[in-house]
Amino acid sequence: MFKVYLSCKDYEYDVRSMIQAFFGNLKIEADYVDNSADYNLYAQTSCSNIELRLCYDNMADSSDKEVSINETDELLYKAAYKNVLKKELYNMFSKALGKTLPWGTLTGIRPSKIALTRIEQGISKEDIIEFMKDTYLCSLERAELACDIALKEYGILKDIDYKNGYSLYVGIPFCPTRCLYCSFTSYPADSYKDYVEPYLGALFKEIEQTSKLFKNKTLTSVYIGGGTPTTLSAGQLKSLIDKLKECFDFSTVREFTVEAGRPDSITMDKLKVLKECKVDRISINPQTMCQSTLDIIGRKHTVSDIYDACNMAEEAGHKVINMDLIVGLPGEDTEVLKDTLEKIVKLDPANVTVHTLAMKRTSNLTMNIDKYKDMLSEHVSDAVEYAKNYLCEYGYEPYYLYRQKNMTDNLENIGYSKVGKEGIYNILIMEEIQNILALGAGAVCKFVDYKNKTITRVDNVKSINDYITRIDDMIEKKSNFLLKEGANYDEIFW
Ligand code: SF4
16 A cells, blocks of 8 residues: 655646556555645655655755746646656655666656657757656667657658548447456457347447538548457448448548457458458457467467468458567466567568556456466566567567556557558557547547647447447537537637
């Protein structure tokens, strides 16, 4: 248990994030003290019950060149103040635990966005690296990685008029089984089979109604994800794509992805439907090529199913295939990862996405951590580094990057690609630079106000039952936002 005494609420989230970055899933209890209380930044980290006291007034006095107390813009003041606070906490924990974090004080999910924004302003790579090291205490290696990825993204994005377009996400929330580490909206396909048709009925209604709001807008990319879209039958997949094409103008679409995902949901007839419907990018996600790990994580398929899915995809004519891996799965060390990477590279996918295991609060893994904790490797950062070097040696280049909460060793997920095969949607969504219309249970629209540099999220309910019964509310919520607030807030797109 970590007990925190705070003198104001403004930075509680940042304090919590910094503690979590160092101490993982330790329970944090926050309490408030009077502003006049004389607490200095203080922590006792040697005992199991850790106590931290903060007083922001003292913080301001003890720091810093970066916080101008006369700053008139409250937002700028808060951002600068937050950095100082997080640096103080970082240095304190780092000293007490003898440990550094690869991304320093950065606890948000998009480090490459910091670099991309500065590249767009014409700032040099060297200056951005120095900025990330000084301001956020990032390691040189991570600052370079963020810059290299941002430069790659910049090169890809310059040919896309993304500000005048939008992308479409459609979620299918069914999976063959629930993976041990999963926290997504996902229902077991067998026990929820009676929900599939009503779900598609509600989804078709959402597609029909929301598409009217996007008439005359340019559709850049389409992504059907989940869940596992290929839990739908070949006929259902065809109906879904037909409905999308009937309602949205696909003539401008530069990339159409379907996350086939689980090998145990992929069949030749489904792959053929996807090919006939001009899907040009699919995912087949093994996560590991080790059978005992697949059994532990509840995937209920074999390594040979992965080979079969890849062979069928090739036979059906799919040229751009992404394969997802997770580093740090229970029971795996770098040797197991080496074997997985060798097997994956031999399959020659266009993209490989390397995730670091994240301990999601609602996953079965986190909820039963006592059962698995002895199976978790302590050398995940070495394995992540190995994967990076190995993939680069075989012609894959990192092209997008994001982080999640509670990632092992505060690492990251990296998308690698053969040159020219990068997934555009992944960049657009991760950098939050384009409007995303998201449909289906648990889907979250992101609407970008370029002028004011803000993003508004409009989400759907996660529960499949609520989604089906309250579909009119979901449609109305989007319409209200787009026709009222959205119409006013951004003259570029709306
Ligand atoms: S395939 Fe993905 S969405 Fe489905 S249960 Fe596994 S992690 Fe969750």
